[in-house]
Amino acid sequence: METKLARITELAKSNQDIVFTSLAHLLNEENLKQCHRELPSKKATGITGMTKAEYDTNLDENTKRLVGKLKKKAYRPIPVKRTYIDKPGTKMKRPLGIPDHEDKIVQQAIGKILKAIFEHEFLDSSFGFRPGRNCHDALKILNVYIEERPTNYIVDVDIKGFFDNVNHEWMMKFLKQRINDPNFLGIIARFLKGGYMEEGKYFDTDKGTPQGGIISPILANVYLHYVLDLWFEKVVRKQCNGQAYMVRYADDFVCCFQYKSDADAFYSALIMRLQKFHLEIAEDKTKIISFGRYADKDSKRNGQGKPPTFDFLGFTHYCSESKKGSFRVKRKSSKKKVTAKLKKHKEWLKANRTMDIKDIMKSINRSLTGYYNYYCITDNTQHVESFLYRIRLLLFKWMNRRSQRKSFTWEKFNIFLSKYPLKSPRAKVNIYQLKKDISYIL
Numbered sequence: 145m146e147t148k149l150a151r152i153t154e155l156a157k158s159n160q161d162i163v164f165t166s167l168a169h170l171l172n173e174e175n176l177k178q179c180h181r182e183l184p185s186k187k188a189t190g191i192t193g194m195t196k197a198e199y200d201t202n203l204d205e206n207t208k209r210l211v212g213k214l215k216k217k218a219y220r221p222i223p224v225k226r227t228y229i230d231k232p233g234t235k236m237k238r239p240l241g242i243p244d245h246e247d248k249i250v251q252q253a254i255g256k257i258l259k260a261i262f263e264h265e266f267l268d269s270s271f272g273f274r275p276g277r278n279c280h281d282a283l284k285i286l287n288v289y290i291e292e293r294p295t296n297y298i299v300d301v302d303i304k305g306f307f308d309n310v311n312h313e314w315m316m317k318f319l320k321q322r323i324n325d326p327n328f329l330g331i332i333a334r335f336l337k338g339g340y341m342e343e344g345k346y347f348d349t350d351k352g353t354p355q356g357g358i359i360s361p362i363l364a365n366v367y368l369h370y371v372l373d374l375w376f377e378k379v380v381r382k383q384c385n386g387q388a389y390m391v392r393y394a395d396d397f398v399c400c401f402q403y404k405s406d407a408d409a410f411y412s413a414l415i416m417r418l419q420k421f422h423l424e425i426a427e428d429k430t431k432i433i434s435f436g437r438y439a440d441k442d443s444k445r446n447g448q449g450k451p452p453t454f455d456f457l458g459f460t461h462y463c464s465e466s467k468k469g470s471f472r473v474k475r476k477s478s479k480k481k482v483t484a485k486l487k488k489h490k491e492w493l494k495a496n497r498t499m500d501i502k503d504i505m506k507s508i509n510r511s512l513t514g515y516y517n518y519y520c521i522t523d524n525t526q527h528v529e530s531f532l533y534r535i536r537l538l539l540f541k542w543m544n545r546r547s548q549r550k551s552f553t554w555e556k557f558n559i560f561l562s563k564y565p566l567k568s569p570r571a572k573v574n575i576y577q578l579k580k581d582i583s584y585i586l
Contacts, residue, residue, distance in 0.1 A: 145170065145174070145175040145178055145253075145256070148170060149256055149257065149260040150260075152164065152257070152260040152261060153260045153261075153263070153264065156260065156261050156262075156264055156265075156322065157264045160265075162322070163321075163322055163323065163324045164261060164322060164323050164324070164325060165324045165325055166325055167257055167323065167325045167328040168214070168325055168327035168328040168331070170253065170257060171211065171214050171250065171253050171254075171331075172211060173204075173207045173208060173211050175253055176207045176210060176211065176249055176250070176253055177203060177207050179249045179250075179252035179253045179256075180196070180199065180200070180203065180207070180249045182252060183196055183245070183248055183249065183252060184196075185197065188225075188227075188242050189225075189242070189244075189245065190222060190224060190225050190242050190243050190244030190245065190247065191222060191223065191224075191225045191244065191341050192222060192244050192245075194244055194245045194246065195245065196245055198245075199245050199246065206246070207249075210246060210249070210250070214250075214331070217327065217330070219250070219331065219334070220334060220338075221243070221244075221247045221250070221334055221335050221338040222243070222244040222246075222247055222338070223338055223339040223340050223341045223346055224241035224242055224243050224244075224247075224338065224339075224340045224341070224354050224356070224357065225241070225242045225340070225341055226239055226240070226241055226242075226340040226341065226342040226347075226354075227239075227240050227242060228240065230484060230487075232478075232480045232481050232483070232484035234480075238355065239308070239354070239355065240354070240355050240356035241340055241354025241355065241356045241357055242356055243356075243357055243358070247335070247338075248358055250331065251335065251357060251358040251359040252358050254328075254331065254332060254335075254359055255358055255359050255361075255362050257328075258319075258359075258362045258363075258366070259275075259362055261322050261323065262322065262362070262365070262366055262369070263275070265322075265369065266365060266369055266373070267369070267373045267374070267377055268582075268585040269373055269376070269377070269389075269390045269391060269392055270365060270368075270369065270373055270392050270393075271285075271391065271392065271393045272361065272364075272365065272392065272393040272394035272396075273361035273362065273364075273365060273394065274365070276579075276581050276582075277582065279393060279457045279458075279518070280521065280573050280575075281579065281582050282391050282392075282393045282457060283456075283457060283459065283475070283521070283575060284575055284576070284577075284578055284582070285391055285578075285582065285585060285586070286391045286398060286400075286456065286461075287473060287575050287576070288578075288586055289389040289391070289400045290400060290435070290436060290461075290473045291437075291471065291472065291473055293387055293389065293400070294386065294387050294402040294436075295387070295389070295400040295401070295402065295435070295436045296401070296402055296403070296404070296434065296435070296436045296437075296438055296439070297400070297401045297402075297403070297404050297406075297407040297432060297433065297434060297435065297436070298398060298399070298400060298401075298407075298432070298433050298435040298436075298454055299398070299399040299401065299407050299410060299411055299414075299430075299431075299432050300398055300429075300430065300431050300432075300433065300454040300455070300456070301397055301398070301399065301414065301425060301430050302396075302425065302426040302429035302430050303395050303418065303423055303424070303425060303426070304423070304424050304425060304426040306364070306395035306423065307352055307353055307354070307355045307360065307364065307395070308351070308352040309351055309352055309422055309423055309424075310351060310352050310353050310363070310364070310367055310422075311351055311421060311422040312333070312336045312337065312350070312351060314367070314371075314421050314422070315336065315353075315363065315366070315367055316329060316332075316333060318366050318367060318369075318370045319332065319366065321370075332359070332363075335353075335357070335359060336349065336352075336353060337349055337350070340354065351422070361394065364394055364395060365394070367421075368392065368394075368395065371417070371418070371421045371423070372392065372397070372417075373390075373392065375417060376388075376390050376399070380410055380413070383409070384401070384402075384403070384406040384409075384410075385402075385403055385405065385406060386401065386402025386403040386406055387400075387401070387402040388400065388401050388402070388406060388410070391456075393457055396456065396457065398454070398456050404432070404434075407432050408432065411430075411432055431452075431454070433451075433452040433453075433454060434451060434452065435451060435452065435454065435461075435463065435473075436463070436471075437471035439451035439452075439463050440463055450462075450463075451463045455478045455480075458477065458478050458481045458518070458519070459475040459476065459477065459478055459519075459521075459524070460475065460476050460477070460478050460479065461473055461474070461475050462474055462475075462476070464523075472523075474522075474523040475521065475522075475523060475524055475575070476523070476524055476527045477519050477524060477527045477528065477531065482527075482531055485515065485531070486531070486534055486535070486538070489508070489511070489535060489538055490538055490542075492507075493538055493539065493541075493542040494542055497542045497543065497545060497546050498546055501543070501564070502564065504543075505564040505566075508535070508539065508566065509566060509567050512532070512535070512566060512567045512569075513567060515528070515531070516528065516567070516569045516570075516572060517572055519531075520569050520570060520571055520572040520573065521571070521572065521573040521574075521575050522571065522573070522574055522575035522576065523575075525569055525570070525571055528569040529569055532566065532568070532569060535566065536561070536566060539566075540552065540554070540557050543557070
């Protein structure tokens with residue numbers, strides 16, 4: 145499959161006008177088996193409860209039957225199982241759709257094909273769910289735009305319920321820019337309209353693409369590429385009197401402007417632009433702020449104290465200075481993200497406090513490792529150490545509630561930690577070190 149995908153990528157790169165008319169044949173037994181093997185094990189199951197291991201016991205027959213349904217146009221995705229997860233910083237819940245395992249296989253195959261066709265089309269401002277580009281890369285580029293370019297104003301935008309409001313008609317129009325295989329497009333359309341099950345009831349989906357589906361990230365990138373990225377690059381930047389830059393990760397994006405008049409004009413135009421494609425901004429979370437090397441002077445002149453801050457990709461960005469007194473933009477862990485993470489640890493410790501204490505420490509350290517890998521970036525180590533201290537307090541509290549008798553004094557707890565230590569944070573990501581494959585953007 146990789147050879148065929150490489151050929152598709154080569155054709156798409158060499159000819160921007162090419163439209164692919166034959167793609168459904170790639171959903172064959174060999175490729176679907178490969179996609180099955182690539183899917184992670186022990187993941188949440190859809191409404192049928194089918195696991196990867198169970199599907200694997202009769203893989204040849206299962207994939208043969210699946211291909212037969214695809215060829216006869218009889219394939220219909222099973223409605224996804226809707227579940228909810230906490231939305232950090234609020235009491236609201238975020239809906240997630242969990243597809244059936246067989247549907248995950250088909251989505252995995254379709255996602256590969258879409259990436260081969262559209263990946264080279266996506267602009268440099270887009271970072272979410274793309275190979276060789278991650279959240280830290282987006283933060284690094286944004287750092288350059290703010291510190292080294294004439295950025296004086298930030299437009300911090302939140303699209304209201306993006307994944308729930310993607311318009312299916314527009315989505316298919318965007319896909320048809322490069323694809324004209326009705327069989328292939330028909331399968332994608334069925335996923336979009338496949339519906340979901342919640343508390344035993346079936347619900348239609350006439351809009352949106354469910355978060356949690358394998359195919360959702362690439363579809364989101366295609367949608368926002370045409371709705372936002374191209375528009376910002378081809379229209380907005382050309383109409384600005386000063387410099388303008390955008391960094392987008394999935395539906396989360398920040399725009400930098402040299403002049404406030406340009407920022408104001410963009411904000412007004414953005415509302416109209418999103419409305420055209422059945423989207424809207426969350427006005428309570430979208431703002432224009434003075435931010436950059438002159439923000440401190442502006443704030444003091446206006447009697448506002450410290451310059452305002454903004455959150456992006458789990459970090460609060462704020463204006464500061466280097467040791468030499470020059471302007472620096474620094475980042476610290478977002479308060480709502482920290483609060484949400486501590487809440488998760490509290491609930492887990494409360495529920496699992498009677499486990500073998502060695503297993504508890506292993507699990508906590510695994511969680512801390514993941515946290516450090518993301519949040520231990522330039523200027524943020526001190527805030528991560530504060531997070532670790534609060535984890536230590538939670539551990540002390542719940543280890544003392546393993547039984548009716550108190551297990552530890554603080555002194556004994558420290559002795560225990562010397563034997564089973566919690567991992568310590570250290571800087572993992574240098575925000576000023578750009579990778580070669582993204583440095584060309586500048």
